[in-house]
Amino acid sequence: MIGCSCYVCSSQNDQDKRLRSSILVESDSTTLVVDTTPDFRTQMLRENVKKLDAVLFTHPHKDHIAGLDDIKAYNFFQNKPMDIYANAITQEGLKREFFYIFADKKYPGVPSVNMHTISDETFLVGDIPVTPILVYHLKMPVLGFRFGSFTYITDANRIDASEKQKIIGSDTMVVNALRKKPHISHFTLQEAIDLVNELQIPNAYFTHISHQLGTHHEIEAELPPGMHLAYDGLKLKFFH
Ligand SMILES: [Zn+2]
Ligand SMILES: [Zn+2]
Ligand SMILES: [Zn+2]
Numbered sequence: 404m405i406g407c408s409c410y411v412c413s414s415q416n417d418q419d420k421r422l423r424s425s426i427l428v429e430s431d432s433t434t435l436v437v438d439t440t441p442d443f444r445t446q447m448l449r450e451n452v453k454k455l456d457a458v459l460f461t462h463p464h465k466d467h468i469a470g471l472d473d474i475k476a477y478n479f480f481q482n483k484p485m486d487i488y489a490n491a492i493t494q495e496g497l498k499r500e501f502f503y504i505f506a507d508k509k510y511p512g513v514p515s516v517n518m519h520t521i522s523d524e525t526f527l528v529g530d531i532p533v534t535p536i537l538v539y540h541l542k543m544p545v546l547g548f549r550f551g552s553f554t555y556i557t558d559a560n561r562i563d564a565s566e567k568q569k570i571i572g573s574d575t576m577v578v579n580a581l582r583k584k585p586h587i588s589h590f591t592l593q594e595a596i597d598l599v600n601e602l603q604i605p606n607a608y609f610t611h612i613s614h615q616l617g618t619h620h621e622i623e624a625e626l627p628p629g630m631h632l633a634y635d636g637l638k639l640k641f642f643h
Contacts, residue, residue, distance in 0.1 A: 554570050581612065
């Protein structure tokens with residue numbers, strides 16, 4: 404955190420150097436990211452991502468959309484608009500924050516997007532099946548996504564029983580766990596652990612971590628079997 408000199412922010416362990424939360428999902432033919440954080444450009448450069456087919460958005464908070472402008476590099480090299488997928492409230496947020504992308508008369512060189520509306524149906528991005536999962540971030544509806552045996556949920560603190568059914572059977576889940584102290588719109592570490600146990604997910608990784616949670620080593624040592632803290636650059640293999 405900017406300006407903070409706590410022991411987590413001063414840790415020299417790379418696993419304690421956390422950019423904003425996002426994932427990249429890749430099959431042999433298709434590459435997508437979930438959210439374009441303020442760190443999107445840094446993340447794409449770090450991982451040397453040369454091709455990007457689509458962006459899926461979870462919700463319109465700034466830490467999940469701010470990097471959208473930087474998709475223009477992919478527009479340039481791929482010579483086409485970027486396919487972006489969002490629900491209605493996220494589309495409103497994107498149109499407000501990035502008015503120039505959606506303007507009738509566009510300034511040359513601004514990003515170009517092809518907007519798709521996410522309903523509650525499973526859809527395909529290239530050859531990757533995507534099942535949206537509705538979760539709540541206090542009162543804001545947020546989308547989680549299931550890709551075959553892998554589920555990604557960020558920025559939630561409540562999931563209805565019917566949506567939990569869509570997660571059950573996943574082999575691996577990434578879910579947000581902000582800190583130990585209660586928060587009005589994010590799962591705490593214990594709430595995230597309880598959710599993983601309730602849904603009987605064999606492999607879980609916690610993300611969207613605050614410096615208030617503690618260091619990677621410290622928390623990793625406390626977690627039950629099958630549960631881990633995610634870290635920047637973590638790679639997982641799964642099959643759909
Ligand atoms: Zn700190
Ligand atoms: Zn949020
Ligand atoms: Zn967030």
